[in-house]
Each structure stands twice: as structure tokens, then as C-alpha cells.
Amino acid sequence: MSKLESKIPEGPLAEKWSKYKASMKLVSPLNKKKLSVIVVGTGIAGAPAAASLAELGYNVKVFCFQDTARRAHSVAAQGGINAAKNYKNDGDSVYRLFYDMIKGGDFRAREANVYRIAEVSNAIIDQFTAQGVPFAREYGGTLANRTFGGVQVSRTFYAQGQTGQQILLGGYSALKRQVALGKVTMYSRRQMLDLVIVDGKARGIITRNLVTGEIEKHSAHAVVLATGGYGTIYYLSTLAVNSNGSAAWQAYKKGAFFGNPSFVQIHPTSIPVLNDYQCKLTLMSESLRNDGRIWVPKEKGDKRDPNTIPDEERDYFLERRYPAFGNLVPRDVASRASKERCDAGYGVGKTGLAVYLDFRDAVKKQGEKTIKGKYGNLFDLYEKITGDIPYKTPMMIYPAGHYTMGGLWVDYNLMTTIPGLFAIGEANFSDHGANRLGASSLMQGAGDGYFILPYTMTNYLADEIATKIPLTDTPEFEEAAKSAKERLDKFLRINGKQTATSFHKRLGHIMWNNCGMSRNEEGLKKALVMIGDLKKEFWSDLKIPGKADELNQELEKASRVADFLELATLMVTDALNRKESCGAHFREESQTEGGEAQRIDSEYSYVAAWEYQGDDKEPKLHKEELKFENVEVKVRSYK
């Protein structure tokens, strides 16, 4: 299994997927009834996947840790979902969407996969519309579009600022329909603890019932992980507090390769940390930068009321550094510039880790009413959280961890290196390369779930029709259940003094400072040592109250933090390995004279897929070379 086989079909880019569908293996309806699939996660990838597989006739078991499938964190996506409909007659096409994603990803994504997601994008909009998703519309009754993420066409479909919620509920409703029809069995309040492999194939999972604490064994012919990203490794991020990387991590430890773990997108405009108890950062839409001006005082530690600081004593650093794009530079550039100012001591607010996003000039020029029309709900949201009124006082913002481009390595079938284990949505490394474009995460998740996995899964299951549903009283299941239980007991036995949260917080600090917006060799090496020490401390001084056989939120946390402590090491290892800067991965050693990211295509034009070798062993690096046959590899510049 040392060689990575991406299994990309032969032929011209635009025909690969059609050809695949035309030549794939099929399963007869009678046989589908005998086959079962486990789907873990019910977000914008998992819910559609489960519903679609059930519609085909497979028996589907669905798991989520929330009390209901509708709460998966896709619900919080704000901006929109892309599709190459070209409704605006502005020159959009499947190829254009594909090209934007490849370029936006800084040429670190696989051409064939990206093209395919662009190809299915239109069907996703059709599907959601048919499900009754109330997308924004024009007066004529057609669907509305808006521009997003600095691309040159208007291809983003949206439902106010709650696109994620609306389309997730579309997928959730399809899922509920299958539950009612008896084709889907729903297991909510379950935490996946381990993956079970029988004869080299993924055959089931071990879960903990979060209400009773019972350890459960579930088997199926194939397992799908739709468990999202691991951005909460930073402790503070724009993600939901309980989002985690544990399922993917368990899969990695069972042999699935992990692709580009260090690629994490940092969003520039989040509400900054307000106090020590905070465990979550709230995103403020990127659109605010259209009218807001970002600045810090020219003098270090200037604690004056921002409104009393005259213009000549303000440093509008984005406008200064990037005169051409000003405040509208891409996410990664804006984030790094803010961090640079704060690190240099010019940051504002109580913590010094914030910059101003000022609407004074916009209000003066356009009037409060116009600004209210554009950003009213965002200003209200900001006021709810901070108590400040952005019409009068500049907003304070700071970058925050947002989306992980990295994830489980998958081939063209969305299958990991473990046969029968699939990864979809943010959980896989797939389509975004080193940086994700706005409004394309929902597209990728839903596309994987609705229109790609049902095909590739059938292709896989065609060879499984002779396999009976695996029993769960086999040694493999018993062993996995036993070790999962032992691990939980171990957390309880430590009986130290520090809480799981406090370890998570400290890990977050280490990762944010050394493996966040910008990275360097010294910091990364230091981080490796610090993570190692923290891990030791965790396993000797953790305090978990209560018991294992009851609802125990601290135990849930501990299990996640333990996984994060291991995943952190892999992230840092990957970041250390990639000595170039690309997309969101900024290595300080690899920058131009002007401080911009410097890609090194000759050495790093590959996907880093890491193979687990044992707890205290260095993971093994496999490289999937990236070939660009349909686009010209260019340098991104914003000066």
C-alpha cells in the first residue's frame, strides 16, 4: 500500500466523470437491499450522502454526536454556495469554476477531482431548490446570485446570511424522509471511538452512546466519514465548540493516509478574543471589508479612544502595503498582515490582539442608513456580542482558524487508503488545495454527498454482494470495543488536577502561535517539543469527574483533546516538511522580498499523504505528484 493510487480515469478532463459513470460497476436493486453502509456525520456531506444511498436501496446507519442531525456545523456557513450555472450571462462555465478553484488553491489540488465537483455543481442547486430551500430570488422569480471571494463572475447562490442552515435543512429533510421510510436508522448522541477493520476492509465502527455511556459495535459493508474539519485544534476558532477531528484521526491510526494536514484557512475578520473563558470566535462576514477600513495606531500601545486618534496617527496598513487591492486583499494576505502588526506591538483592545475595522468614513460618505442596509444584521450581531455599536466605534477584528483544507487522503472514488472507508466533505483533503475559495465548501460537501459518493460507493459495493453483513461479535469488533473502553477508563483513572479544557486551550496556544497563520522552522520544532510535553502532562495530570457509564461531557472532551494532541504533531510535521509557502500555508523562510508567499513548484508540487507508523514513531510521507495538464501554473500577486 505504499504507492498512492489516485485512480483517476483516463481520457480528457471534461470526459473523465462521464466515462467513469458509464463504465462503473452496478448493483442490482435486489442486492442493494442486502448491503449496508455506515455514515458518520450529518452535515452538508453526510446527510445528503446518507439520504441518497438510502434512496438507492442500501441500508444506511447514520451517526452524529449532536442530539439531532440538523445541528451539524454546516448549519453555520453564512455566505453561499457556488455553481457554474452562468445565470448572469457573465461568462461562467464549468471550466471557469474549475480554474478558479485550482488557482485559488494555489495549485495544490488534484485537477480531476476539482473538475468533477465543478461539473456536478449545477445539479446541487437543482436538488436543493427542489427540496424547498428558500434561496434568494429576483422579482421575476428566478434565482439570485452574488459575487463572492473576489472572483470575476457572479455564481454564488445564497439564502440571506444563512445559506449553510438552509441547505443543510434541505439535506436533513431528505434524511428524515428516509428515516420515516425505514431505510435509514438514525443514531444521534453517539461519539465514534474507533474504526473496525476486518480482513483489510473497513467493516464497522465503535461508538459511545453519550447518554448512557454504553460502548456499541456497529457493522456494515462500508463506512463513510463525513465528520468535518479539525479547526478546533486551535481551541479558539470559528467552528462549533464540539467539532473535532477524532473520527478522521481514528481512521488515520487504522491505516488511512492523512493528506496535507497543515493546510488550514485562517479567516481575517472574526470578533477577537474578549476574555480568558472564551471558547469560540464568531465570524464577521468578509463582505465588511468592502466598506470598512482596517487600521492600527502608528504609536505602539496607544490606548486612546479610537475616535480621538487623528488620521495622520493611524496606520491603514493594508492600504499602505497593497495599494492596488487595499482592504480587499485575499483572506490569507489580510490575516497575515494583521498578525504582523499585532506581533510588532501595534495591536489594539485589551489583549493587543485586534485591529480596527472602521466604518467612520463609509458612514460619513454614504450615510448611516445605507450602511445599515448593507451590514445591519452583522452590526447587530457584533453589538450583541461586544456591546459596541459599529456605526459609532470602529469594530475590532482579528483572524481566526476557519476551515481545514487538509484531511483524509482519498482517491478519485473518495475512498481512503483503507478499502471500504470513504471520506467526504471537509473530512477529506480533496478539492481545495492549499486555500479554499469562499462559497465552495458547501458545494464540495453537497456534491460529494449527493452526486459523487452514491456512484463510487455502488462501484465499490458491486464487489461486496457476496459478503454477508459482518457480525459484531468477531474478535476484531471485540478487540476494538475493549480498547476503546480501556482508553476511556484510563482518562478517568488519571485523576490529576487539570481539566480537559485547560489542556485544549494550551494546545490551541501552541498551535496558533507556531502552526497558525505563519510558520517557521524554529517555531515548528519548538512546537513539536511543547506538544510532546503537553501530551505527557495530559496523560498524567488530567482530571475527569464522574463515571464512564453516564452522560459525561468532560469525558467526551478528554477523548477529543487526546486525539488533538496527536493530530497536532502530525500537522506540525507536515508544516515542517513543506518548506514552501502556498495558499494558507505561509513559511516565513519562503517569501518574496515584499513579504509575499513564495511557492516552490519544483520541489513541492505534491500532496503530502502521511501514513501512521505507531504512536511514538515518525509518520511516513507518501507523495502524490500533482500534474497540471489543463491549466497554466502561475504566481498569485496582489501588489
Next chain:
Amino acid sequence: MSKFFTSSIGQKFFMSITGLFLMMFLLVHLTINSLLLFGDGELFNIAANFMSSNPIMKIIEPILAIGFILHIFYASYITLKNMMARPEKYKVVNKTKASWASKNMYILGGLIFIFLVLHLINFFWKVKFGTVSTISYDGGQTELHDVYNLVAGIFKTWWWYDAIYMLGAAFLFFHLTHGFWSAFQTIGFDNEKWIGRLKTIAYIYATIVAGGFAFIPLFFMLKYAI
């Protein structure tokens, strides 16, 4: 359709329909009663006797009674079921903004019911089965119940009856402020435009009806006190 009668919306539907019916009755009742204010009772007595002897009214009377009974029965049943929907109560009393009347409809209804019983004993019973003096306005050709005298007698003799009747009107006022627009909401008549209008109309209606009924004892009190 069979499920309709047992469904929560179906039961509410009957509350609404009977409520609307009773509200129409109240208007008729008030119209007749308002004749008490004019003249020395002739108008009122003629109207009252017409209402009690008219064959159509003979049919409507039991329907009205059924309307009351259904309204009360469904109210009791729904209230009981709704109470069972929260077996464990909150410790802190709910502070959610909602009109006082809407939260106390059953209690208001109960108080109105007590009043209604008293009211029936006072008048309906006496006219129907009791002894009410008669009066003739056409030189003895037809004898009419002198209901005016009965009303005036009660209101001028015992001041606390006046108080009770005014209090009854007050209960009715609150019951109607919610009941009126709520009935329309339940039959699905409301929408974003009409919800506001109906709430306003509800207050106007409640004020006219309750105010009208309250004014009558007041009128007699003033009339005979001076």
C-alpha cells in the same frame, strides 16, 4: 376527517366557531338590552317578549345553549390536556411577554361562567319558570312579562348586584380582547396584515360589548339614585 375532531387544531376549531357564535349572540343581546335605556320600558318589554316567544328563537335557544356547552366543554378538555403537556412545572413563573388575558382565558371563562349562572337565575329562570308580573300596552289585549320591572328592580334595590354585573362585564372584556382575534387566528383567517387589524377590532368590540353591558346597571343606579 374523523381525526379532525380529536386533533388539537380540530378541537381549537370548535372553540373558535362556538366562540364566534357566542360573540354574535352577545351583540344581539346587547342590542336588545340597550333598549332598557330608552323610555319607561315599553320598547324593551316588547322586544324581550318578542325574543322569548318567537318560533325562530325557540329553535335558536337550544342551539345557543349547545354553543355554550360545547365552548365550555372544549375549553375544559383542552385546558386539562394542555396542563398535562407540562407535567413538571417551572420554578420561576414565566416572564415571557404575552397578554395577561391570553394566559388566563380559562380562569376568565370560569368567572364568566359563575356570573352566567347567577345571571340566568336572576332573569332567565324567573321569566321562564318563575313569576314575573305582567303588563299590557294595548289596553289588556296582550299581556307581556314586565321584564323591565324585573331588571330595574334588581339594579335599584341591591347595589352589589350592580357591582357584580359590572365585574362580569370586566371579565367579559378581557375574555373578548383575546377571544375575538384568537378565533380568527384559529380558523386561519389571520395573516401579517390582518393580525394587527383584528387585534384592534378585538379591543373595539370588547369595549363596546363589555362597556355596554356595564353601562346598564350603572344607568339604573344613576337613574334611581337621583
Next chain:
Amino acid sequence: MKIKLNIWKQENPKAKGKFEKFELDGVAEEMSFLEMLDSLNEKLIKEGQIPVAFEHDCREGICGSCGLYINGRPHGPGDEIGTCQLHMRAFKDGDTITIEPWRAKGFPVIRDLIVDRNAFDKIMAAGGFVSIDTGQAAEANSILVSKIAADKAFDAAACIGCGACVAACKNSSAMLFVAAKVSQLALLPQGKIEAKRRALNMIAKMDELGFGSCTNTGACEAECPKGISIDYIAMLNREYLCASFSEAE
């Protein structure tokens, strides 16, 4: 500031619960309500006590996980917010805050402040969908939808399924929740086709699960974090009555 807390503690669904008193010092105004509870829990764990179990996830008012009955109001003092959007600046030094779980027959307590809202899932499974399989959809613009209908459907669809409507209602009625979904789908041509069946089935399920009936107090609307109007309840009534009088069973 210093806050006194009076919190419902219940070990498991079958256990008998009771209120327990806590005191918390050093509460900052800019803390969110849930961050205040986080810090209480950190303190409790360090003291060797069992922390208070409460549900939360996105902490930005959209996932619908959190839901606490605070001083007599679902989601606490403030309008159109989830519990996670409530901040401690709404309280004063020395205040006593009583925190209870949602109380309804349809929402049994699982532990402390966590209730089981699975009933909502069941209601949704009874009809809160459009019966369309993946791949059957027509081109999205082939069915035009008026902007007014789409916007109105959106306002209803904003429901986050938190259950505050049930918690606020004196009858523990789930009508606003059901109304939001029935209306959303009845307003759109895509959902109109099975609107009658949907209304009948969702109401039947709601009744079966032990929620009370709507007496139009408007408490649900007042506490809904998304400000969903009771206009939609009228629409649901309309849909239901039309369906009852016309649909053969």
C-alpha cells in the same frame, strides 16, 4: 461581579432532580452566559465536584443546541437571541440567576439542563420534507417562485429547532415549530404538491408526542430566537383545515 446561581441538577432521566445553589465570583460583563457556565464548571471540576451538564455547540445562535430557561424566560432576558448570545452584561453584581431545563412532556430531561428534543425529529420525519430523490430535480429556474413567497418561506425556514417556543408556551405547544416548516414548504411550489398530507401528518405526530395545543398567547413568537411570527400558525391552521375538509384519508 459576583453571581448567585440556582441550577436544576438531575443525574439521569429517571432520577429525581433538585435545585442546587452555586456562587461564582469574577464574572466579567463581556462574558457570554455560557462562558459563565463554562467557568463555573471549570471551578467545580477543580474542586472535585460534578459539573453542570448543558447543551451547546456553535455558540453563534444558529445550531439550536443551547436552550436554558433563565429567570423565567427561555434563552433568558433579551429578544431574538439564543442562550449562547446572551451576555453577562444583562445581569448585575449580586444577582441570583435561576436556570431550569426546558419543561415539557415532549422534552424529557436527560441530565441537568439537557433535554431530549428527539420529538422534533419525529415530527420532521412525519412530513417535513419534499418527496424528491437525488437526481430527480428539474433545472432550478424551470419553476419560478415569486420573491415575496421565497422571502416569506425563508423567514419561516429560519427556525433553528431549539424548542424555545415549546418552553415558553404555557401549553407546551409545538405549533410554531410545525407551522414554520409547514408554511415554508406550502409557500413554495416545490412543496405545495404534498402540502395537505404534510400538514395532516405533522400535526398528528405533534399531538401524538404529547405537545399541547395553541391558545394563541404569542409567547412562542416573543421568545423565538429567529423572531418567527405567529402569522405562520394561522397559515398552518388554514392548511390543516383545508386539508381536513378536502383530503380523503
